[in-house]
Amino acid sequence: MRAVIQRVSEASVTVNGALYSRIGPGLLVLLGIAPEDEDRETFWMIRKILNLRIFEDSKGKMNLSVSDTGGELLLVSQFTLYADTSRGNRPGFSGSAPFRKAHDIYNGFVDAMRSNSSLRIETGSFGDEMQVSLVNDGPVTLIVDTPENQLADGNSQ
Numbered sequence: 001m002r003a004v005i006q007r008v009s010e011a012s013v014t015v016n017g018a019l020y021s022r023i024g025p026g027l028l029v030l031l032g033i034a035p036e037d038e039d040r041e042t043f044w045m046i047r048k049i050l051n052l053r054i055f056e057d058s059k060g061k062m063n064l065s066v067s068d069t070g071g072e073l074l075l076v077s078q079f080t081l082y083a084d085t086s087r088g089n090r091p092g093f094s095g096s097a098p099f100r101k102a103h104d105i106y107n108g109f110v111d112a113m114r115s116n117s118s119l120r121i122e123t124g125s126f127g128d129e130m131q132v133s134l135v136n137d138g139p140v141t142l143i144v145d146t147p148e149n150q151l152a153d154g155n156s157q
Contacts, residue, residue: 001041002032002081007054007140011074013124014131021122026071028134032081033097033105041146042109046116049073054140062140066119075113076124076132077106103127 012022055064082095124130
């Protein structure tokens with residue numbers, strides 16, 4: 001599982017010209033799902049997102065998580081995060097999970113995030129053409145991959 005996590009002052013998703021979802025200060029999470037992803041990757045990534053200390057404390061240090069600040073989350077599926085650009089100029093997407101599996105994992109991710117957090121959580125529209133708008137705060141943008149070696153030995157920090 002791969003996530004591009006952006007600290008935002010606001011973000012929104014539009015589908016077919018209509019506003020679909022919107023958040024205020026918090027995190028925009030673009031989520032890519034690999035073919036081998038399962039529940040263990042979901043729960044590892046949720047813990048990581050909710051606990052990443054990327055918000056500033058009163059001294060201006062990045063010491064607070066989205067959970068600490070009471071921020072909001074916008075979760076958007078993005079299969080292109082697993083694009084292979086190593087050959088030619090047209091990306092290949094075989095590194096992304098097939099549509100049905102990605103759909104199921106994404107929905108499970110959203111449900112689990114809502115179960116594990118009291119924060120306001122909005123989503124994109126899975127499988128639809130979306131326009132995502134954001135105001136990146138900082139800017140702070142991180143790429144987070146689930147670590148296979150930690151998952152394989154049961155060590156999930």
